[in-house]
Amino acid sequence: MDVQRGEGAPAARPPPGAWEADPLFEPRPTTPLIVTLGFDAETFDRLDGLRRRFFPTDRNLIPAHLSLFHALPPEELDAVSAELGEAAGARPPIALRFSKVVPLGSGFALGLDVPGLAPLHRRLDDAFSPWLSPQDRQTFRPHVTLMNKADRTAARVGLAAYRDEFEPWTGMGDSLRLWAYLGGPWRPLARYPFHGDPSPDLEA
Template sequence: MRPLVVTATFDVATQAGLDRLRERWFPPERNQLAAHLTLFHALPGEALDDVCAALDRACAGAAPRAEVSGVRSLGRGAALVLDSPGLVRVRAGLAAEFASRLTRQDGQGFRPHVTVQNFVTPEVARSTVEELGRDLVPWTVQVSGLAVHRYLGGPWELLRESRFTAV
């Protein structure tokens, strides 16, 4: 069974703005997804019911706030850095629940970010990081929920979204 991807979701205006950045900077032929903040890259597909229940429990409280606070190089791309102690706590709680099911990548530290460019040369990435960093004015975004997707070898299929009960 194909793996599950868990992401944080944003309010409509934030999502639209992040999508515009991704459309501007991501190579169009490689841009198969909307802008996203991945919490887990590959949970076991057969754990769908457990994952959905855990996301519902995690969303039973207030939505964490996040600040887009910087730009990070991905070597062959660029990402917006999000500072969100609340989201880090939510993710840590989920990681504890999924501990026996985490891949090596998902078991490593969590550094919240939204990739706006990937699959470019290091030179193009450096230029993008420089331009994004020069123009960046930190802004606050609202995390609205958590979503689980099925990985389909490139694109994802949205299976379920849980919304935080208080914004």
Template sequence: MSNILIVTLEMEEVYQRHFNELRTRYFPAHANYLDAHITLFHHLPAAEPAITAALEAAAQRQPLMLTVAGIVHFGNGVAYRLVSDALQTMHSRLQQTFEPWLIRQDKQPLRPHITVQNKVTDFKARQLHETLSATFTPFEMKAVGLKTWRYLHGPWKAEQYFAFDALAE
């Protein structure tokens, strides 16, 4: 089993299904072995108890509202851009706590997104970006918790789920 832990933000089920359907439609089948996800941290040590404790503490909050604000073309793929001041604040606090274990990628400012296409040609990604952008209207969705995953050199294995507390102040 891998010692690498990935942390994601969990979205409400209706949007999870929506973005999974987009990935199924637009992601190359041979490379689409993950559900749609919002990655917060890419590489943390799985055996570090302070990480679990910090995630448990971070989940003691009300669900986060996210604005799905736009569609981004990034060369060989397309993603939906997410905006949330509350998410940025939570992520920054977790970065401070996780600082001893962060790789360079996880020390960067968070640019939250949901990738629906990757590992294609720039031409194909540009076409999808134009198609999706033509009818896109920003919308709100709820993030309902945090989740950890073991990295299995391709697929991920779900580990723990930390649900946000709707009754928290």
């Protein structure tokens, strides 16, 4: 199982209990941990381009992402990282279908049809159950936010513009990613690639 920390090159996954000695996790985070679904390069480039187009520039502090868990305790870094590695190594990439535009109060998001993600989320939800925040205990509705924190006029204009051009499209989720929340920006901690052949295309 390969694990990639931050922006560095892949490194062999250490045995359980070895994370404390791994300098690539230093400084160890003291703020909440975030888990997201990672995208292949083509999917990410398209999503992040849309986010940069619509999100207020001065408030766009993080890349396009699909959040799985928003606030896991940093003191459980070792257990969280080990579970993410095991879960990612046990499954193939996930086919994604961006199927609808979802209005938000101050922006909008892309809603997904992604049945292949549900079993993975359930597994992680069970594993992280003692640590889940109230937000993470809510029903999981996968989405990628393209615009938020805008004034209502800008949000209405952006939503209308994207709805006019939107057509459903497909992409691929290829990994799990772990981040530390820094009060606005996120610090990348690790990437856990999926293994095996991609899951069947949703339109097949």
